Amino acid sequence: MLSADQLLDALLERAHGVSETETLPVTDALGRVLAAPQTSAITVPPMDNSAMDGYAVRVADVAVAGVRLPVSQRILAGAVGQPLQPVTAARIFTGAPVPPGADAVLMQEYCEATGEDVVINAMPRLGENIRRAGEDIQAGARILAAGTRIGAAEMGLAASVGLAELPVFRRLKVACFFTGDELVTPGTPLQSGQIYNSNRYTLAGLVNGLGCELIDLGIVPDTLEATEAALARASQEADVVITSGGVSVGEADYVKAAVEKLGRVEMWKVAMKPGKPLVYGRVGNADFIGLPGNPVSAFVTFCLFVRPFLLTRMGAADVLYRAYAVQADFAWTRAGARREFLRARLQPNGKLGLFPNQSSGVLTSCAWADGLVDLEIGQTIAPGDWVRFIPLTELLA
Ligand code: AMP
Numbered sequence: 001m002l003s004a005d006q007l008l009d010a011l012l013e014r015a016h017g018v019s020e021t022e023t024l025p026v027t028d029a030l031g032r033v034l035a036a037p038q039t040s041a042i043t044v045p046p047m048d049n050s051a052m053d054g055y056a057v058r059v060a061d062v063a064v065a066g067v068r069l070p071v072s073q074r075i076l077a078g079a080v081g082q083p084l085q086p087v088t089a090a091r092i093f094t095g096a097p098v099p100p101g102a103d104a105v106l107m108q109e110y111c112e113a114t115g116e117d118v119v120i121n122a123m124p125r126l127g128e129n130i131r132r133a134g135e136d137i138q139a140g141a142r143i144l145a146a147g148t149r150i151g152a153a154e155m156g157l158a159a160s161v162g163l164a165e166l167p168v169f170r171r172l173k174v175a176c177f178f179t180g181d182e183l184v185t186p187g188t189p190l191q192s193g194q195i196y197n198s199n200r201y202t203l204a205g206l207v208n209g210l211g212c213e214l215i216d217l218g219i220v221p222d223t224l225e226a227t228e229a230a231l232a233r234a235s236q237e238a239d240v241v242i243t244s245g246g247v248s249v250g251e252a253d254y255v256k257a258a259v260e261k262l263g264r265v266e267m268w269k270v271a272m273k274p275g276k277p278l279v280y281g282r283v284g285n286a287d288f289i290g291l292p293g294n295p296v297s298a299f300v301t302f303c304l305f306v307r308p309f310l311l312t313r314m315g316a317a318d319v320l321y322r323a324y325a326v327q328a329d330f331a332w333t334r335a336g337a338r339r340e341f342l343r344a345r346l347q348p349n350g351k352l353g354l355f356p357n358q359s360s361g362v363l364t365s366c367a368w369a370d371g372l373v374d375l376e377i378g379q380t381i382a383p384g385d386w387v388r389f390i391p392l393t394e395l396l397a
Pocket residue numbers: 178179180182183195196197198199200244245246247248250292293294295
């Protein structure tokens with residue numbers, strides 16, 4: 001059986017980024033992956049400008065606090081001032097260009113306007129409240145690397161250098177289906193023995209959250225024929241096929257057999273809890289990942305393995321989650337034989353609390369948690385111990 005680290009390495013080795021690109025208006029690029037590095041043609045800010053509403057002065061003209069200077073001009077944002085005449089001040093507003101000759105801007109709170117003059121009540125420091133040309137970006141500088149995922153800040157950064165469009169990789173197509181004769185779609189009342197197909201909603205959120213195009217093939221009955229038919233269709237329509245359920249060794253588990261029949265299974269089973277029966281294979285040109293049916297197992301294995309795999313397939317460069325050392329506010333005395341990922345929550349005291357029921361069927365734990373405690377094989381925990389914590393913000397989207 002593979003360890004979780006071995007599985008992740010093997011998956012990333014097999015993940016090849018899509019090559020097709022398209023050029024989109026910056027706002028449409030949200031959630032996409034940048035296909036080529038972007039450089040700035042301009043300097044940002046383009047000119048020295050004021051960080052405050054106040055008065056632009058020459059420091060040399062203010063030998064002592066209380067100096068009175070005539071106000072020689074008024075410079076609003078968007079306007080261009082004249083060179084500052086010696087022994088005068090310029091009224092200036094945030095974002096307005098600092099006039100040549102001025103070497104400090106004094107906040108208006110330290111100034112007193114009296115008629116045509118201003119009394120400067122504090123000693124300015126050289127360069128005070130002046131935002132220098134190019135202090136953000138120099139002309140010619142690389143602002144975004146290829147493989148960057150475009151979020152709000154990246155869109156703003158691109159716009160700040162005047163870019164209207166961005167080259168991005170095409171959207172990855174991900175087909176999902178959900179095996180199980182017991183599954184019913186919400187909206188229909190449950191008959192005895194049935195449960196709702198919650199994995200469909202969890203996976204839809206996860207796949208859409210990454211910016212992939214979801215092809216939802218719905219519930220598939222527990223027969224080899226139905227599983228094969230769904231798999232054949234999914235593998236033709238999508239880059240990656242993801243399923244839930246039917247990957248254990250039960251008599252009604254046909255997913256692995258179907259993948260073996262239509263393609264090949266390359267990995268099966270990972271030594272972790274929750275989520276042991278995970279399958280990776282290839283069917284036609286598509287990657288296949290079969291997740292366990294248990295709702296917590298499906299969620300956790302998606303976050304830990306499928307997310308970095310899909311991000312790499314999308315062309316993203318930075319795909320691994322970060323873990324942090326956080327103190328436990330709980331005890332864990334049951335040394336496990338497999339690596340274990342516990343649903344935990346950061347408490348107001350800065351330490352981690354544990355969801356009381358860590359069963360792989362209890363989806364409430366995932367909605368409650370804001371991260372996973374990553375337990376090594378055999379690890380036990382006493383309150384106050386530092387543990388490895390993976391925040392869900394590192395794992396979702
Ligand atoms: P399986 O991996 O098919 O043996 O399923 C393991 C457990 O997960 C069983 O209790 C199933 O009823 C449950 N399960 C399987 N698929 C889903 C699903 N799509 N939504 C919610 N629970 C599921």
